[in-house]
Amino acid sequence: MTAAMSGRTAGWDQVVAEIYRADRGKVLASLIRLLGDFDTAEEALHDAFAAALAQWPERGLPESPWRWLVSAGRFRAIDRIRKRARLAGYEAELGRPAEAEEDVMPEADLLEDDMLRLVFTCCHPMLPPDAQVALTLREVCGLTTEEIARAFLIGAPTVAQRIVRAKARIREAGLPYEVPERAALPDRLESVLRVIYLIFNEGYSAMQGESVVRHDLTAEAIRLGRLLVGLLPDPEGQGLLALMLFTDARRPARTTPDGDVILLADQDRSRWDRAEIEEAGDLLERSYHTGEIGSYGLQAAIAAEHARAGRIEDTDWRRIVAFYELLLVADPSPVVALNRAAAIAMRDGPEAGLRLMDQLLAGPLAGYSPGFSARAELLRRANRCAAARADYRRALSLASQRPERRLIERRLAELDN
């Protein structure tokens, strides 16, 4: 092999790898529709890329690589099915001969809708939530089983089983590979958004400085959000993407070099990613056009208020409290009520917030570490240091993650000084 040949091969490997990274999901999504089954489609996907590596260096890059790949995968899958049928003696039952490889696929077969079909199927409410997450990350985002396992700090066989069972459930229940009808869309979309939000939160809570390299789930979630918004304009989808972007924009300011958490009030806002904030703001504006707003949109609106303030002192707490009132209607959960109480404390002073937090921490949030930290913070501001210390200690006893514990310990140390 000459140097020129090996150089060309290396170049083509990279070209194909790049197309794999960019179009793998789209090709798979179409193959699932054409072949009717996840595993068959994955086998076809594998074959298609192998064919690409073998043929493109000689024939050149096709005009539409992903169309070529779908066609090649489908051709090879049909070929396999015919071979297996021939071996089993069923050859007579198969009709017309396999199509020529160069057959151009008709437009209708290659709708971008295939990606939406794939997303909705992976996030089908009939599948267990953790299976929806694993399936989406593997089939839509292209993560390996092992990458998913590492990202969630669980074992690879556990993830593998979730995916195997999810595919079996889809097959056995005959879950249709389709974009839901208009009537079913809101509920089904809620399921998709929940999966994306779960993935984002898992990524966001992953702390730096850990020994295991974990795949950046926040980037995957944002990528999924962009995909969804691009294919299916919807205010809650836009709201979720805006929320993720506002949150991610704060990442450069969120941790010390040692991996300690820096709270919003103490962050260096000059480190916030302004491009993400601007994109998020535009999305939020667009989401308002429908006149509807949901819980993701409201959370994004709150995040927008923080992003708008040059310093913590400039934060418009009145507007934030107003958004929390609406959010509590959309999502009447105790954690939302707690966050609202914290915002009320910022607007009206610690005592106002404390009254609300006492109820929550005596009731539904009795085991919620961040709740006790939040109340401790208000007690400290109200100069009730003994009570503040007690709440920080309670928070510590309920906190399991090391960075949270370090943060609480720091607060306790500050109190003692």
Add this chain to the structure above:
Amino acid sequence: MKYACLVYAEPGVMAALSPEEGARLTDDSMDYDAGLAASGHMIVAQALESTESAVTIRVRNGKASSTDGPFAETKEHLAGFVLIEARDFNEAIRVATGIPMARFGSVEVRPILRLAHS
């Protein structure tokens, strides 16, 4: 990534196959192996002679001992192995599911452990 697909089968089950069924299973298995070679998954696959021709070696306190038969009496015996290259665990499972012997016995899928010198 590399995975070992360890194929286990009950000798009684295999013996109960008719000559035609046995021949078909052999053909299917060899065809499947060929398919894996064509798709780039195959590293190596071998069938094993029955445990009647097995000898188990142990070295303890510098002394080597050998016993007839497999290392332990089990209902299903190791009948063969397929070492494959696969993108991830789920792809390995997909490949293992297609192994013809999986219809008669069990296929254990194990990720290969990469060792490094200390």
